[in-house]
Amino acid sequence: MADVANKAVKAGKAAKPTKPAKAPKANGLQRELVTPEGVDLRLRLAEASERASAFLLDAAIIIAVLIAMTIVMALAMMATKAHGAQAIVVLWLFGSFVLRNLYFILFELTPKAATPGKRILGLRVAARNGGRLTADAIFGRNAMRELEVFLPMSFLFANAKDVDAWLTVLGIIWCAVFVFFPLFNRDRLRVGDVVAGTWVVKTPKLKLLKDMANTRESARAFVFTTTQLDAYGVKELQVLEEVLRRYDAKVVAAVAARIRAKIGWIIADGEGDGDFLDAYYRALRGRLEGRLLFGRRRKDKHDQG
């Protein structure tokens, strides 16, 4: 019993160095997130451009609501002939404050953990350590917006009379550090993310499409030799999958021609390009998956062995 435990400990120790640490893998923005069940979810981080677009969308929404609110208030003011003016101005001041500061917080507190802008782009906020996204983390990351957005804006729109020009320039430079912060770290963290221990990940909603190996069977039986099936690897198989899913007639014809040439296939009478590709895809996937079961994953056509 103790022996087994000992072995397990040793195995654990031995396994440690091989386990990819926090360091990014070769493929850029993919990060490891191991669930308590022990499965790596291979999360993808949002690109800086997506973050920026999401923010611009949110900003547009906030501004649109502010404008609408102003118009409604103005109408209400006219309707009440300025009797309710006091209440209306209070509402407006408070409403704009809530919008500016609580918009992000309240939306990120929902189960989707994303503002409308982020939702549109398929992003969400997540805790960097893989744990729960806590309310104080959301508050923290959004409180820092004051520094990242509103301070730079106040410098940009500062009245030249009030402030020394040099001071404004220095201020803008100082702010630029924070505005462009996400571009200078590999996790695309903005200062708010650093402080709150969060990051923004992609959680696109994908549809389960049909299995391309499970499509209509053509009347003709295609038989491929092992050599013909060994011409390609997983990468090419998945490109072929894409081609078949899109099914653009021109592309299908071109790809079919390429594959026929590569594997030395002789066209029989009345053989359709689509049927040929379907059959080849099925056969190739069968072959590659068969080898996969024996622990051999052939990456691409250059992968020999």
Next chain:
Amino acid sequence: MAELRLKSSRFRAEREADWLRLEKLLTRAESRSASALTDDELIALPILYRSVLSSLSVARATSLDRNLVDYLESLSARAYFFVYGTRTSLLARIGRFFAHDWPAAARACWRETLVCAALFVMGVVVAYILVAQDPVWFQSFVPGSLVEGRGPAASAAELRQTLFDPHPKAMQTWLSVFATFLFTHNAGVSLMAFALGFAFGLPTAILELMNGCVLGAFLQVFISHGLGYEAGGWLLIHGVTELSATVLAGAGGMKMGWAVAFPGDRTRLDAAAAEGRKAATLMAGVLVMLFCAGIMEGIGRQMIQDTTIRYAIAASTGVFWLVYLYAPRRARPTPENARG
């Protein structure tokens, strides 16, 4: 349809129903909340989640269908975030914030709070002495928009008027507008003091000092005109709350800045994240305090014209905040409940 020849196709046919069911449940739960699901569905969700995770592992090892693996990855991630996501309702969360989190955060920052308070007092003293020596200093300490006829050149009668009836009667109705404006202004400044703390806390220190200077300059003007007692009442009725709030905001910023500058044995990122969250909780509390201060400043101060009552209110708010934030409490909730 022909019988499925590929193992991966058969695998998919067997499990597909579970995946689609989980997707449907998730879509519903995400768009509203967990309460959109029935009890049976709530029980089924974690089970389906684990089955999808196991499907993902199998699919990665056996299937070369790119869409299938991508789909399972995205579905697992969505389910993971839901299953391990925030459980508490917003109301319960707010309740715990007032009962526990906010005072705890304030106590955790006591050292920084003392430093900020010291800086603030220093600002007051320095500005007081400087303005006493040469009134010209007043202009450089106090931004124009705050003066409203309270400059050193004003006569005692004028100053007295700003203390007791700053607004003509017709303007009384605008008091609540004024309160709202003050709240949003002070909240912005405090958020800034907090956010600036990230740059090693230095800008926060300067901000606290400047804040103190403004107050010191004002005090000197009033005291030199023999209105010190009245000015104290005018200021402290909301000032106790407001000044404590700015000091606490600065403390939060400093805590964070300190962690960034001296992370100890943690990495700089981890340190910033851990302290930043604590400071953020404190900041939420600061906003609540500023909200109270704004109401007191805009409404209470204008309505209550008696200096003694002003002092009494100031003293009771001071005692209230001290007791609320720093009085010892019973045991904190278990760590498991404390998260979320």
